[in-house]
Amino acid sequence: MTTKVYDAENPVVFLRDRTRWHWAEALPWIVAVAIFFLQPITLNLGVQILITIIFALSLDLILGYGGVVTLGHAAYFGAGAYVTGMLSAHLGWNEPISGLLAGATVAGAFGFATGWILLRYHGLALLMLTLALGIMMAELANVTEVWTGGFDGLSGIVIDPIFGIFENDLWRRNYYWYSLIATFFVFLACRRIVNSAFGRSLVGIRENTERMRAIGSPVHLRLVTIYTISAFMAGIAGALFAQVNAYVTLDVLSFARSGTILIVLVLGGTGRLYGAFVGALVYILVEDELAKEYPAYWELGLGFVLVLTALFFRQGLLGALESFVRFCKRLKA
Amino acid sequence: MTGILEVRGLYKSFGALAVTQNVHLTLEAGARHALIGPNGAGKTTLINLMTGVLKPDQGNIFLEQRDVTNMSESGRVKNGLARTFQINQLFRKLTTLENVALSVSERLGKNHVFWSQAWRNSEVLDEAMVLLKRLGLQSDALTVIEELPYGRQRLVEIAITLGLSPKVLLLDEPAAGVPSTETPIILDAVDALGDDIAVLIIEHDMDVVFRFAKSISVLVSGAILTEGTPEEIAENEQVRAVYLGESLDA
Numbered sequence A: 001m002t003t004k005v006y007d008a009e010n011p012v013v014f015l016r017d018r019t020r021w022h023w024a025e026a027l028p029w030i031v032a033v034a035i036f037f038l039q040p041i042t043l044n045l046g047v048q049i050l051i052t053i054i055f056a057l058s059l060d061l062i063l064g065y066g067g068v069v070t071l072g073h074a075a076y077f078g079a080g081a082y083v084t085g086m087l088s089a090h091l092g093w094n095e096p097i098s099g100l101l102a103g104a105t106v107a108g109a110f111g112f113a114t115g116w117i118l119l120r121y122h123g124l125a126l127l128m129l130t131l132a133l134g135i136m137m138a139e140l141a142n143v144t145e146v147w148t149g150g151f152d153g154l155s156g157i158v159i160d161p162i163f164g165i166f167e168n169d170l171w172r173r174n175y176y177w178y179s180l181i182a183t184f185f186v187f188l189a190c191r192r193i194v195n196s197a198f199g200r201s202l203v204g205i206r207e208n209t210e211r212m213r214a215i216g217s218p219v220h221l222r223l224v225t226i227y228t229i230s231a232f233m234a235g236i237a238g239a240l241f242a243q244v245n246a247y248v249t250l251d252v253l254s255f256a257r258s259g260t261i262l263i264v265l266v267l268g269g270t271g272r273l274y275g276a277f278v279g280a281l282v283y284i285l286v287e288d289e290l291a292k293e294y295p296a297y298w299e300l301g302l303g304f305v306l307v308l309t310a311l312f313f314r315q316g317l318l319g320a321l322e323s324f325v326r327f328c329k330r331l332k333a
Numbered sequence B: 001m002t003g004i005l006e007v008r009g010l011y012k013s014f015g016a017l018a019v020t021q022n023v024h025l026t027l028e029a030g031a032r033h034a035l036i037g038p039n040g041a042g043k044t045t046l047i048n049l050m051t052g053v054l055k056p057d058q059g060n061i062f063l064e065q066r067d068v069t070n071m072s073e074s075g076r077v078k079n080g081l082a083r084t085f086q087i088n089q090l091f092r093k094l095t096t097l098e099n100v101a102l103s104v105s106e107r108l109g110k111n112h113v114f115w116s117q118a119w120r121n122s123e124v125l126d127e128a129m130v131l132l133k134r135l136g137l138q139s140d141a142l143t144v145i146e147e148l149p150y151g152r153q154r155l156v157e158i159a160i161t162l163g164l165s166p167k168v169l170l171l172d173e174p175a176a177g178v179p180s181t182e183t184p185i186i187l188d189a190v191d192a193l194g195d196d197i198a199v200l201i202i203e204h205d206m207d208v209v210f211r212f213a214k215s216i217s218v219l220v221s222g223a224i225l226t227e228g229t230p231e232e233i234a235e236n237e238q239v240r241a242v243y244l245g246e247s248l249d250a
Helices: A011-017 A023-038 A043-065 A074-091 A096-118 A123-143 A173-194 A197-207 A209-214 A219-245 A255-268 A274-293 A298-312 A316-332 B043-051 B073-078 B096-107 B123-134 B150-162 B183-191 B206-212 B230-235 B237-244
Strands: B005-014 B017-027 B032-036 B058-063 B081-083 B168-172 B198-202 B215-220 B223-228
Touching: A011 B096, A011 B123, A023 A043, A023 A173, A023 A274, A043 A173, A043 A197, A043 A219, A043 A255, A043 A274, A074 A096, A074 A123, A074 A219, A074 A255, A096 A123, A096 A219, A123 A255, A173 A197, A173 A219, A197 A209, A197 A219, A197 B096, A209 A219, A209 B073, A255 A274, A255 A298, A255 A316, A274 A298, A274 A316, A298 A316, B005 B043, B017 B043, B017 B223, B032 B043, B032 B206, B043 B073, B043 B081, B043 B168, B043 B198, B073 B081, B096 B123, B096 B150, B123 B150, B150 B183, B183 B206, B198 B206, B206 B230, B215 B230, B215 B237, B223 B230, B223 B237, B230 B237
Parallel strands: B032 B198, B032 B215, B081 B168, B168 B198
Antiparallel strands: B005 B017, B005 B058, B215 B223
8 A cells, every 4th residue: 555645636736736825935024024123133133144045045946956966156155245346346336236136147157157067067076076166266266356355355345225215224224125125036036946847857857867868858958057047046145245244255255155055955954945044044043142152162052953953854944844744734634 | 671760780888898789770660679688688788879878889870760879868859769767767756747747848848948837737737647547557646756666666667758759669677676466567558559659678578578579689798699570589599598598498
């Protein structure tokens, strides 16, 4: 006897309608708006969380859906940050929205060029190559001091008020909304992409690349496409980061940033988009709390959280929640 | 005489090991051809060469008179050449219906579309469901593959390939690993394939071969030993010595 994972009268209708909006999907946005009004955390921290969500979402597209593991995703975050920053610092391109899109576009183009080569490889070779790419980018930014400010960082970034009205105030009241709206658009795009036939074919590639080739799928092209989109979104996160802080350092390209975003996503759960929300929220809150309580060895506590996740919640926190809900439903039935 | 799939003078070596040596093979439209041979004769390698997973060292492959030797794997599939795998290659975490829908969707060129929602107008799912019904899999439509018994999984393996509406179908041991009680389901599925499809089957089980095939090629050490009708092959002393052994006498 086989167990049916889903039970439905009409399988076609069930699968067709599975991508419809669920009421629970309103939750993260309600929470985000509530944070603005109730401010249980500072809005500055909120902005950090939102930027991390965008970055994690971009990673989820390639890792959670395409099955591409990377240790160099900060390269595209950094590209977005530096391009947006340099446009302002050197060329006086201070308009925020076009500056953001310009940074993201360059990051996307860079993702396309590098992805074309990187994605010919997989497994350990790909992991090492993405790692090398990240390190090379950081080194490149270090030596091109004239443009990037090198080790001292890129200063002189001036961002105009959004629509000429909303300034980057010290409490981040305006930039919280700016980041939230950006997050919402990025999320909408991601959700549409993963629920499209293209998105389903990415899952096919993740589950069985050889079979996808055997049914006539141009696997390399598909992966390069999603890699480019992912790099564009990572660029948005980086550009926001540069605009919020009005300052860019080599840190945006660091290996630690690539590693951290991977941890954030795995913590929340890969291949489900909302994992990026849960992971970013939990990671940054825990980091913030631990850093306040134990300034000297907060990373130890974070490591402990990660070990627990890896041991007991293989599917991430969200995966664990899903299993729990399914378990409760079975008890009821 | 020209066939729908033709292999001419194919060679392939892995280092010093010659796995394919001067193989010629022609499949006519509607063919039911079996490829038999002892383990390690190079049968699966030949399929990998025909489908483009491997590149031959020498020789050509023609699909409907068109030279596809340098065509990509996906290009050949688009031109009507499809295969099943000896060891299941399925999307294990997806449902049966989604497994088949992926191939239908790929054939219809919908998998490029990344803006509109998948299967919203259910054309793809409806077609996949028809295929599932044909193979008696409809009750498993929403079962995740890894929860299916092996015999049912073998059927999904075939269903995915049928979703591509192939002109030439290469079946790599479709009944391998299936308990004998369930082999009839697989064989019925193979029997029910349309006359317009040319089928090449690799199989070890001689009952299956003689029930199914109208012609047989015997592959030994990478080379075609002989070709003929099932009767001719059964009578061939050389084949009996090399491969069939006593299994036919028994």
